Amino acid sequence: MELDAFKVAVDAWLDEHERELACDYEGVGTLDQQVAQLRKVMGMAYAAGFMRMGWPERAGGLGGSNLLRAYLGEVLTARDLVEAGIYSLPEVLAPTMIDYAPEALAAEMVPKLLSGDEIWCQGFSEPGTGSNLGSLACRATHTDAGWRINGQKVWTSLAQYAQRCVLLTRTGTPESAHRGITAMFIDMDSPGITVRPIESMHGAEEFCEVFYDDVVVPLDRVLGEVDGGWSIAMDLLPYERSTALWHRASYLHRRLGQLVSAAPAGTLDPTAVGEATQLLWAFRARSRATQRRLAAGETLGSETSIDKVLVATAEQAIFDLVAEGLGPDVATGDDPVSARWRAEFLYSRAATIYGGSAEIQRNIIARRLLGLGDDR
Amino acid sequence: MEASELELFRRGIRHATETCGDEALDAALDELGWRDALVADRNTAVSLLFEAQGSTVVDSSALDWLLAAALGGQDGGRTSVVLPLLRRAAPPGRVSAGRCEVHGLGTRTVARADETVVVAEADGGPVAFTVKASSLELRPVRGLDPALGIVEVTGDLNAAAGRPVDWEAAASVGQLAVGHELVGLARAMLELARQHALDRVQFGRPISSFQAIRHRLAESLVAVEAADGLLAAAWEDPSPVMAAMAKGLAGRSARAVARHAQQVLAGIGFTTEHPLHRYVRRTIVIDQLLGASSVLTRQLGEDVLERGTLPPTLPL
């Protein structure tokens, strides 16, 4: 289906099912409510076929261009039917499965993710491993029964809801750095996994500590090559900075629009509003070009770090304005609308941390795009 | 344009801007058929030429031709056009009581051309007058960027025979053109700083290995690409709002890159022996042409706040 026809069909479907699709809570909701809403909307969009479009047929999709996925997430976010951050998780995780999992596994699992039947999580970060992903320590040992995993992950978003996890493990020697990492697809109900949710600053148990004690993973759950996990992580990052960010821009657009209509006269500096608007439009222009390159079959790479810096800068500029124009609501409002502005203002502070920090993006730009060589 | 034709055109433009001085560039552009390209594919003609002008700090009559053509002149865009004073984007003339008072700027083309177009605000909307250059007073401006050769234009004209024109539409393409020139300037400044960072050794290592330097340069690339991307989008949806937004961001980006490049180039970049100063001068002057970035940015914010809604979104 072409993009224009898809837009018409999706819009009509959303209009028709407006009541059933709508959130049944006011304001930010609890994470339980957000996840339930997400599963409902994804389930309905999957049954209607829309959620399968833009994904390859061998993984249960209906084919077609990535632009269809980009539009679906954009419009679901614009209509405030899903929370963009958790909606976009499949954009990060499904491509990894499709490109690296054994074909039958991808065909079996990806539809469960897209239909909202399952939530998946991403186990990369560890207590000792944040920006320096190549230093991760969570150990996987080869045994006849399968890979035996021992270690700890942290900041694993939605782990308490997740049925599966894309996990990075250390299979080489501790010194093997990025050469000794292996990616695996884990069932979260495997014996030996303990999940401890952590309350984050914005008031939700968004992420978790996850402990792996002698967890056994079947040998055929390796993604890509043994010791080849680094390249999977690197291939995945540009996806993390493309369609998911287009969805995020739709959310920022909605919130900036709501802010300028809600902020009392005289509370916002027009120059700051102009700057934030320019930034968001520039991001959308750039992200749209990225979407089109993806649709034309190009491979994305380090240049998506520019997209990531731009969206994070725009998000923080917009929510800095929220803290000005709606400052009293953010600070002392206890009604659901204020609580939502507050939670989202706080969440925006993480925009330069997750998905590769702002500094790491600048390091990538300096090294890969500007050719400045080593930083030593 | 077809791909092969486009590549030839691109190379022709680049060669012309790299080898011609300001005076010779007009003739070279005529030879390349730039004005035919302007009619056939305005986006390509404008973006290629103006970015190339920025990256080499040369200047042509192209801005005058572009505005004259957009104002619907009968001469194939041969004449010059009086520009608003710096910072402003409104027409440089004002009609009242049968007279047209003019106070604006001209590129060096104004001094050369036989005729010039003056657009003025009038009660029924903007009107244009085509007048003999000799009927206006021209004061050569040296200022921050003497190489630009701008003139201050004043005059008091008989206001009969004005023709209605769409000044906003013409100013918008002018803004896009200047926006591309700013991107060209910014890219060139970034490249000067990048090369210097790789070559210059302090504390026994190239300064490009210091993260403070690397992040300034990375920041500069983000700024340039943001501006370039928004300009490209503005061509797809050519509205006055988008053009002003794109030019506003291009000006802010070029000023930011100028700051970073100046710091990375340090002492050598502060001399007239190094080319940086020419780029910095040009950036600060043309940022203010057809609306300064500070003015356009504030105006955008004021409009958004007054209406309580955002400009139309960019569709996928």
Ligand SMILES: Cc1cc2nc3c(=O)[nH]c(=O)nc-3n(C[C@H](O)[C@H](O)[C@H](O)COP(=O)(O)OP(=O)(O)OC[C@H]3O[C@@H](n4cnc5c(N)ncnc54)[C@H](O)[C@@H]3O)c2cc1C
């Ligand atoms: C809301 C949220 C959700 C997340 N979800 C997940 C998830 O689902 N799965 C997952 O695996 N992880 C997740 N993370 C973790 C995230 O990826 C890490 O927080 C991030 O990689 C940074 O690691 P860190 O927090 O350990 O900071 P550190 O790496 O310790 O960095 C601390 C500071 O030092 C800077 N710094 C570090 N190295 C350099 C350098 N070389 N040059 C310059 N500056 C440097 C950083 O930019 C940062 O400012 C999430 C984080 C957040 C906030």
